[in-house]
Amino acid sequence: MRVLGFMSGTSLDGVDAAIIETDGVTVIEFGPALLLPFTTEERSILVSATEDAVLRDGRGETPAVSGAAAQVVLDAHVRAAEQLRAEDGGDLDLVGFHGQTVLHRPERRLTIQLGDPSALADALGVPVVANLRQMDLAAGGQGAPIVPAYHAALADRIGAERPIAFLNLGGVANLTWLGRDGEMIAFDTGPANGLVDLAVQARGLGRYDDGGRYAAAGHVDAGALSSLLNSPYFHRAGAKSLDRYDFSLDAVTSLSIEDAAATLTAFTAETVGLAADQLPSAPGRWVICGGGRHNPTMMRALADRVGRCDTADALGLRGDFIEAEAIAFLAARSVAGLPITFPGTTGVPHPMTGGERFGISQEKTA
Numbered sequence: 001m002r003v004l005g006f007m008s009g010t011s012l013d014g015v016d017a018a019i020i021e022t023d024g025v026t027v028i029e030f031g032p033a034l035l036l037p038f039t040t041e042e043r044s045i046l047v048s049a050t051e052d053a054v055l056r057d058g059r060g061e062t063p064a065v066s067g068a069a070a071q072v073v074l075d076a077h078v079r080a081a082e083q084l085r086a087e088d089g090g091d092l093d094l095v096g097f098h099g100q101t102v103l104h105r106p107e108r109r110l111t112i113q114l115g116d117p118s119a120l121a122d123a124l125g126v127p128v129v130a131n132l133r134q135m136d137l138a139a140g141g142q143g144a145p146i147v148p149a150y151h152a153a154l155a156d157r158i159g160a161e162r163p164i165a166f167l168n169l170g171g172v173a174n175l176t177w178l179g180r181d182g183e184m185i186a187f188d189t190g191p192a193n194g195l196v197d198l199a200v201q202a203r204g205l206g207r208y209d210d211g212g213r214y215a216a217a218g219h220v221d222a223g224a225l226s227s228l229l230n231s232p233y234f235h236r237a238g239a240k241s242l243d244r245y246d247f248s249l250d251a252v253t254s255l256s257i258e259d260a261a262a263t264l265t266a267f268t269a270e271t272v273g274l275a276a277d278q279l280p281s282a283p284g285r286w287v288i289c290g291g292g293r294h295n296p297t298m299m300r301a302l303a304d305r306v307g308r309c310d311t312a313d314a315l316g317l318r319g320d321f322i323e324a325e326a327i328a329f330l331a332a333r334s335v336a337g338l339p340i341t342f343p344g345t346t347g348v349p350h351p352m353t354g355g356e357r358f359g360i361s362q363e364k365t366a
């Protein structure tokens, strides 16, 4: 199947779109991929929708498939698909749609992603698989992370020696550990870039710490770091996942931007280190995916704490598109009835398939 996967991550930078050829077991071929950035106006609508969802905290209605923010998500995805198809021309069999996460509360079996999968299927004229986290949550799983099955397929594809770890550095960091005998352990380790981004944004200095420059020029504040680390989350074993706003900037508000960025970057590295300490055995290598791998200060701090780190790209993978490819892969697994989450990844009692299929409505096919 030729599948287009979409991911719009918690950093709110835009929509990642990637096409892969897959049967849901192996990646047969990588197709084209692109990032469609949100416009400034779109981003501010999504920031408000996120703030609103966090404030409501799941109480009362968050309009997930209707309303201005859901419309922004739909429009941006349609634009991304149009751009990709203009470059590509090939037919699509299926679309995997993640939606824009605005709230994640696994302890209440609640996760909210904005965007209307049915309208997307109609707009693209291709069936869509969405709601990939819902069945897992309903069965008592964390509903996240869901990329590990794809990390395992990538490890097979590149013939990587195990144990190996994949680390995604997005707004939040998530880790997949793959053992020699097919074991798979995964969880969110803590914030990746989310807090650094917020610190830079709060001071009107851009959207992120470009090149890790502020962090490189600052000093880690030991008191602030230890107060950030003072959460039972980091010491809890087993499946666990985070909302992007589970941690706050309170500990670093009085610091200069350089020291705040240095401290928050050290926080990311240290929490990945604490996660590494919980693994059954040390990975021979860490494969780093997501936007944080563009931050050399973060990459250095990580390597100092956990050992050898390679970017996904150094291994022939597309570090910026692994999540979008994963959503395509999971959509293919969903239609094949294959499991997408596992006891070791989200804590579900047994491997589970998931996702919901949205066809093209009658009027559109007539």
Ligand SMILES: Nc1ncnc2c1ncn2[C@@H]1O[C@H](COP(=O)(O)OP(=O)(O)OP(=O)(O)O)[C@@H](O)[C@H]1O
Pocket: 008, 009, 010, 011, 012, 013, 168, 169, 170, 171, 172, 173, 193, 194, 197, 207, 208, 209, 210, 211, 212, 289, 290, 291, 292, 294, 295, 323
């Ligand atoms: N050149 C760069 N220098 C420093 N940081 C960068 C650079 N490029 C990207 N980043 C960081 O990567 C982030 C985006 O990463 P990514 O797109 O992987 O996140 P996401 O997919 O939105 O998040 P999540 O995986 O949590 O859903 C930016 O917000 C920024 O912090």
Ligand SMILES: CC(=O)N[C@H]1[C@@H]2OC[C@@H](O2)[C@@H](O)[C@@H]1O[C@H](C)C(=O)O
Pocket: 009, 010, 101, 103, 104, 111, 143, 144, 145, 146, 147, 148, 168, 170, 171, 172, 173, 174, 188, 241, 242, 323
């Ligand atoms: C609820 C939600 O959207 N979580 C994201 C977020 O971003 C990174 C981390 O937190 C991860 O758990 C997840 O994304 C990827 C795609 C996942 O579920 O594997």
